Amino acid sequence: MNAYMPSTTFFVLLSPFIAALFAPALTRLFKHNAAWLLAIVPAAIFWHFSTFLPDVANGEVVTGGYQWIPAFRVNFSWLIDGLSLTFALLISGIGALIVLYSGGYLKSHPHLGRFFSFILMFMGSMLGLVTSDSFLMFFVFWELTSITSFLLIGFDHKREASRRAALQALVVTGGGGLFLLAGLLLIWNVTGISEMSLLLRSHTALADSPFYIAIFVLVLGGAFTKSAQFPLHFWLPNAMEAPTPVSAYLHSATMVKAGVYLLMRLNPVLGDTVAWETVLPIFGGTTLIVGTLLAIRQTDMKLMLAYTTVSSLGLLVMLTGFGSEKAVEAAVLYLVAHSMFKGALFMVAGAIDHEAGSRDITKVGGLMASMPIIFAAAFASAFSMAGLPPFFGFLAKEEIYAGLWHVEAWPLLLTLVAIVGNGLMFVIGFAVALKPFLGEKKAPGDHPHDGPVLLWLGPAVLAICSLVTALFSELTHHYISSPMSTAVEGEAVSVHISIIPHIGMPLYLSLVTIAFGVVAYRNVDRLRAAMTRLLDAIGWGPDQGFDQFIRGTVRLSFRVTQVVQPGRLEIYMKATFILLAIAVMVPMIVFDELPAMPKMPEYLSLYETAIMAIAAVGLLSVLYAKDRLTAIVSLGIQGFAVALIFMLFGAPDLSFTQFMVETLSVVILALVMTRLKLTPTDHRSVGKTAIDLIISVVCATAFVLLLLSVTQLPFDASLSDFFTRYSLSIAHGANIVNVILVDFRGTDTWGEIAVVMVAGLAILSLIRIRLRPAVPIATNDPSEEERR
Amino acid sequence: MTLLVGVFFAVAIYLFLSKHIIRILLGAAILGNAVNLLIFTSGRLTREVPPILSPDDPVSNVVITANPLPQALILTAIVISFSFFAFLLVLGFRAYQELETDDTEEMRFAEPEDQEMPPLGY
Amino acid sequence: MIDTAALLEAAILVSLTLLCLSFVLTVFRVIRGPTLPDRILALDMLVATAIGFIAVIGIKTGYTLYVDIAIALGLVGFLATVAFARFVLARGNTGDEEPSIASSGEVEKKDG
Amino acid sequence: MRTLIFRTVAPYLSSLMVLFSVFVLLRGHNEPGGGFIGGLIAASAFAIYGIACGVSPVRRALFFHPMAIAGSGLMMASIAGLVSILAGVPFMTGLWVYIPIFGEELALSTVLLFDVGVYFVVVGAITSIALALEERATD
Amino acid sequence: MASSEKTPVDLSAAMITEPAALADWLVIAPLVLCMVLGSLLLMVRKDTRLQPFIAIPGLAVLVLLDVGLLVHVIVNGPVTMTMGRWLPPFGISFTVDILGALLCLTAGIAAFAGGLYGAGDVNDSGRRYGFYPFLFLMMAGVSGAFLTGDIFNLYVWFEVLLISSFGLLILGSERGQIDGATKYAFLNLVATTLFLIATGYLYGIFGTLNMADIAQKAPAMTDKAPLVTLVSLYLLAFGMKAAAFPANFWLPASYHTPRVVVSALFAGLLTKVGVYALMRVTLMLFPAERDVLGFVIAIIAAATMIIGAMGALAQTDFRRLLGYLVISGIGIMFAGIALASPSGVAGTIFYAVHSMIVMTALYLASGLAARAAGGFSIASSSGVYSSHVFLAAITLMLFFAVSGLPPFSGFWPKVILVKASLDVGAWWLAGAILLSGFLTTIAVGRVWILSYWRPAMTGGPAQDEAVTLNPLVDYLPLVLLTALVVIVGIFPQQILELSQTGSDQVLNPVDYIRSVFPQGGEQ
Amino acid sequence: MDSFLAIIIALMIVIGSAFTFVAALGLIRLPDVYTRMHAASKAGTVGSGVVLIALGIEAGDTGTLTRALAGVAFFLLTAPISAHLLAKASYAVGYRLSELSVVDEMPKRGDRTNSTGE
């Protein structure tokens, strides 16, 4: 890892972002045909990553990268093993198809360029996510996928549903991201390792760490939100507000699998524990069942597919958590299969919507003749989804049952869950793939057909892939499945399943599934009605829960803010001074910094006492003044008294200034008050008076105690001695105070006069700038206006 | 002296707790004095020996005078608090003109009483 | 020959006492009022007393530089009284204890 | 407030006060006083002038807007600090020159310039406030 | 220079005898420039057309000087210039370390953006009554506060920036402004007065005001003097200044009332000075006492960030929302002060830089958005995304930045702070940082979907006429700041390194002290 | 110090303070603001003036003495003006004379157009 060599991988990882920069311009030039140009980027990425296949198949792990933030020990480093390579290939391969498909689907959209830009950025983020070695780089890309998907879901920003779905996705996945961040940082803290590759190699027993549960929960928080596990699944179907290419790409093939990727990635270090093998299957299984049941209820093809995506993710999580080697293999196979068939089916749904004008399976039908290629792709993908040979889905299904089956309560339960889930997915796959094409022809739009090549190329290629990968399963396993399973399992694994059925338990279970599926398919309308009734009876779901969460948070915040920021200066002041009392009193008492009992009061001569008494009288008179002028004049009294005190204690300059300032204060008070008609005294209720009195007395006592405590210390007068010594000899001034002001500490005075000047200007602007037309100023001089 | 500082603070803070701008202003003026006296006391007190040397005789001049540094600091503080006082006074005056009140309870223009809940939709 | 220092000290003590008494009386007038001009007058008087006080302290301590303070105080004290007189003129005699011989309506008109 | 008596005396009074203020300013380095107090006295002088004779005469008398005077004061003080760059010493170092006039030495210093700057700032700012208030009060 | 010195005095006992290097003038240069230009602009106050032509190049020079100063400090370590060449601690020393120089530069950049934006945003009367002089004097206050090494002098610069901010706040004299200014002014007056009081006590205890001197003397006084109480008082004073909960009242009451550019400058500059001062006092001067109060600061930090984020969620007005985000950010900065670990403090410094830039930019953006959408209310304004997509793009980046999402500038300091919190087992503090980020995301996300994405309402002001924005004065400052946000987000190494060095210098001020007392300790 | 001067000074400060005290007493005892003004503007001014001159003498340098004299002159110039302004303002806004008053020849608001400033 120390030898950071320049590498094409680095530029490959950056290339989608660079392409995103140019996408709008290209689209302006070439219209939707820019898709062909832009698709070169993912294609090239695909090609680049496929060159790693032989090495990775041989069990090598390719790492590389650069120092990014050495100060924080964060690298821009990548890790290419079976897991990340498979993901990278899926992302770039399907990505290329999606870019093309987008060109057709959004052919005349005014913001197609922007769309390309977003989707390329997303692709780059996803690619970065799966190839990241460094934790923080991983997290950066993780959040980038949330951000870009926010933009894509809200692409159709004029509809409220889109905006809501976008925010929902951002909140759920962004919130989950924070858990993930905490989890990753905790791992970093516990192990001192911040790179996946090192973590996987280190054999540090995270599982034995006291922080294991915390890490586990935090990582799951990230994974489950991103991968839409029940009960946080709701954002994913809502994300179908995005244009269909987005749904096909993000919400089936790639982003939603980021959570699964994370679980798979960390399986070697976090797995093999009771928590892992209990929690994951429970959440996964529940999500599987709930997802399929909710899918049954839908008639919108996209939504049906979206809910089955939820269930598929549940299945993947369940398998990953199950813990056996076979289950991991099954998860790997199913993940690949799902990416292909689900991407294709979404594109099919989009194509039908685009051509026939509706995605509602009850509103379209009989399109087989007019859209033969699309139909073929749909049909093939549905076969794969249903787990029927000779498609890749079949291999996955066989392996699932092989992995789960075990004559024990827990595996049996999970097997049952898998059967029900798969059976229902079988139903939906065929509902989407058959209903629009069979039966009598009906379509709201006019002249549906396969449309431009951009529109059908994607589903067709993916359908073919489903077939080819299954037919040449040995190759697939050699290059894809085995390396990936090895990575997930953390030790060498090889996959062998092929489309030639082997007699055994998995086959029987598959047959059971198919039988269940066929029965269910025939009763799909009844099932749908039942589900609708059930959900109506429950009447509440996490989706509404989201609205309630947002509203509740806003309302709570509003109430809290009203309490802490009530808008009344009086309360602010009161709080401030209570804080003051606390800030001084509490530490003084707690840390025993109270002063010693003061000695006998310092000697005061008669007139000193008199002056101080006058000051006090002036103060009290300010308090109790019946009218404003008395208060002002009393203010003058205490000011004069202070000036006299200064004089008595050897501070003529202070006294001088204090006299001047105090008088001027009183003068401007009088000048200003001239125009005000105010109630002079404030009427506080007895209780309020008491509280205010207590606050002020406590604060004052605090200050007095602290002052006593300070003055009881020996004093270091070296500064003043210095000033006294050099005031005349070097600074040529006999008045030490003035010399301090203009020489020793002239910079203070410099700032001080700036204050005076600014205060003057501020007051001038306060007086002069008035919104209401000012009364013309009495002046005889027309040039006066100029001067102001 | 220390006690007097306390009285100054108590009165100033009590005035600050009023809901009338004008009273708070008076409080601000007194607070300034309170702080000055505090710094003055904090720098220790000396009676009646101003820190002024005799220009004719610079050598024998190193006598014990009142501590000049706190005086300089207080001078700066006086000037600053005077500037602030003047500004606040005019501000209060303008507030009275524009808002037609000096009661802070009624001064609710920046943060109105009936603040609306932000929109809850999307 | 009398002890001049003691004499001066005694004189200073007497005058400081007198001045302090004056302060007290004047402060009383400020607080008592009853009218606005009374208070202003008392403040004016306060300034005068303070000038005397400064001068006496100057004599007591031997720091004659206090004379400038006294002068300056006289100057701004004058300004204060002027400003207050203005204030009285502009405000009318509202808010005092004493009734007025001129009707307040007239006063209002004049301020205009 | 523009009574005959006051109006007649005020200009003389004000000029006396300004004179006194300059005295206080120049003497501040050795005895109580200095730029700030001097400035306050001068500002009081202009305030009295303004109250007695109206704002316009004061503005005409000052010629520059008071705030511009304040600005120039701050500028002066800053320049007083900056001069030391020429002498290769840190900011705000007091530099003294003695110019012999009639046998006496006239001491000029950056410190004095600084104090004059303080004086101008205070005169400008406070006068500006006073005049603005006076105008406002009379409208 | 003729001298009529009659009695020879040993100058070297009182003064620094070696001449000041020209490079050391950089220490004071930003401040001098601001003061001189501020006063110059005041003198030509009435020539409102001339003002921007002096001010904007002046601010550009300020930024250059700040850059020069930062480089100087990076190369040579903390630099000191003692005013009047009096030996420290007798003269006022300006001592600049990385922390001061970095924040000073950031402030300069924010001010430059604000000054540029102000050329379009501030009307004639605003200029006539001192927008630019106020701006420069405020920058003088801010720069002075960051650069000075003397605690009383710090107080003076606090006051300079405070009074200038008053001036900026009331330019316009609208009712809301006056009301906001009243609360702002009185509460801030209390805050700075507390600062002064604390400094008075401090002088009474130590007999010195030079920060390096205090830092030297503090350990010996820990057991003798009431230092915890003193630090607690400072904490309150600077906490108020920084608008930390529960002393944050003044900020939401006022920040939304002035001109947008003024809010922007405030958001960028003012509260951070409070944070800076708190760092200086608690971390450098009184580390032992800070340790005692660490838990309290941590609670304040957590409460501030959560209350701030919740406040943002509760707002209808975009600008008020931003005000609460400022507060939330303060909480995050406080977290590092509470931790006081090298990485925690580095996070605080980094976050301060981020916050200064991003909050300034957000306010500027909010002003443009309000022009485009016809107001600040997220309830009634909408359609910015459709009408001004470039502005929307910039705003969105800023939103993500302020939420702490990658790859923008807010991300790294947050991660560093979360990690630093976890390092010491303060999981709840880490949780608070993350939670506040989460709430912030919701808050700004809502603004985005309502004001930006939501289509313009029929009959709304945005539809009546296309609002055109000037690319030079309106967009350029915003683009500049946003570019910084993105660049710092993608290439955080430089800033992070600086923050770490700055953090080390503050936590272990040996170099700082040596720069003030080259002979090692005072006479 | 010259004992003669000392006696003079002692006398002056006592007399001055006494005058001031009398003025303060007058402030208390006299019945209305107008009569009180007599006390304040005469006894008060003379009182502080005398003490100030005493200070000037005590200083023993001409500069201080001339300043003290100038100060006194200044008080003598300002005291009547402030009394005049205050009296005029008080009268103008209707503070009435004490009930003891025997004569009031001031023209009332209605029948004069005197310069009331502003």
Added chain:
Amino acid sequence: MRLFLINMLLALTWAAVTGFFTILNLAFGFFLGAFVLYLIREQVGSVGYFSRARRIASLFVLFLYELAMSAIRVAIMVLSPKMNLKPGIFAYRLEVDRDFEITLLANMITLTPGTLSVDVSEDKKFLYVHAIDCSDLEATRKDIADGFERKILEAFR
């Protein structure tokens, strides 16, 4: 006024010649200058200058005397156990008509026993004076007319 300026100039010259600009030296120069002017009074027409100076001095002496009397009388009045007051405001018809003179008169009246100038009528014909003792207004008026007003007229006409 011209002569006064010449006198000042002479004083300055004196100071310049002697080399120090102290107040004392200037004052000395002033008196010296006045003396010189006196010597040449026939030629430069400075006779009036000196007689006016004498009359102003006389006014000043009167004023100081009255001031002292005033303070003492107020003191006596205040200190007397039973104050016998007959206060009031009376109008005084002015002889002088120049602003400067009116002002001077008004101020002097204020500083003298028992009287206090309250206002001047708009047409500058009347001075309204508050007096503590209004038992004999005619006598008071006569005192003013024969005292200050006459002296003022003498000094400045």
